[in-house]
Each structure stands twice: as C-alpha cells, then as structure tokens.
Amino acid sequence: MQEMRYQKGGDCDVVRRGATTQMVIVLTLTAMLGVIGFLAAGTAARSATRTTATVSLRKTKLGLILVNSRGHTLYLFAKERNGKSACSGSCAKFWPPSLQRGKPTVGSGVKASLLGTTRRSNGSLQLTYNKHPLYSFALDKQAGQTNGEGNLAFGAKWYAVSAKGTAIAKASTTTTTTTGTTGTTGTTTTTCRYPPC
Secondary structure (H helix, E strand, C coil): CCEEEEEECCEEEEEEHHHHHHHHHHHHHHHHHHHHHHHHHHHHHHHHHEECCEEEEEEECCEEEEECCCCCECEEECCCCCCCCCCCCHHHHHCCECEECCCCEECCCCCHHHEEEEECCCCCEEEEECCEECECCCCCCCCCCCCCCCCEECCEEEEEECCCCCEECCCCEEEEEEECCCEEEEEEECCCCCCCC
C-alpha cells in the first residue's frame, strides 16, 4: 500500500491511496450484488406464477377443487364476464392471475376441453377454466388451503372452482332463527376475512 504525505496547516496528514481504492472496489461490488439480488428476486417472483401450467383436482374441506401445479387453490372472480379478467393492479397482488407459458396440462378429473386462456391488459396469457379466468390467493400459503373462498374483495366475491368449472359457494357462517309459530327462518351471512373488503 502506498502512502502519500503532504502538509496541511502545519500538520502532516497521511493519505493511503491503496486503502481508498480498496474501499471504492468494495462499495462497487456491494452495489452490484444488490442489483443482482434485486433482479433475481423479481425473476423468482415472476416464475412463481408464470410456469408451465398444470391444473389438477384436490380434495379439500370444500370438496374436489381445481389447484395449480403447487397444489394451491384456483379461484374465479364473480365480477368477471365473457372470459375477460377484471383484476389488475392491487387486485392482482392479492389474487395473482394464473399465467401460462407453454402448453397447459390437466390432471385426472380435469376436462382439457374446458381449459383455455384469455389475454390480460398487459398482454400476458391467463389460464381460464369454463371461460373463468383463474387466480390463486396470496394468503393461501400451503397446498390445499382455501382462505380466499367466499371473500368479498375488489367489488365481488371469490370462489374456488369445481371440476365442472363452476363456483363452489359455501357460506362461512350460518345462523338459524325461530320466530313464534310461523316456523324457522334461516339466514346465511358471509363475512370478509381478509382486506380489502
């Protein structure tokens, strides 16, 4: 390491040229590793939802439902019509669309004739089943969870999808009330368990 001495105001300061150069190299490498890590995280996040799609059936507390290649529940959004997605932006963060790359495959009990795609506003292809765009739910952390079932979010309810391609509507709370001699009246209410409602 080279030292360079110079006089400033009567005091002698020592500048280590090699140490300064090493510090610049370390900072540059740290910044480069940070950028590489950021890019790798973005790629991993995209590949988590954009895979060669496999749609299968899985038995859950709701019965047999459609799941993705990781075993996560696939949902439909009741607001959507004509096979077009109505979920983007913050909606798609809570309800990631099931995107397709390559030819989708179907598991046992799933009808290949009901599987299709729709083009999203950003140009990507989203899987559909019986003309319903398919989504997973960000709060379903493990295979077989159905935390999104019956949720009211972003203007409509979300439902797990049956093998027939229809919504599996199961109420989360049921209350029965008896009124005098006129009989029994049943009231079903569904509550929102996750934001935004």
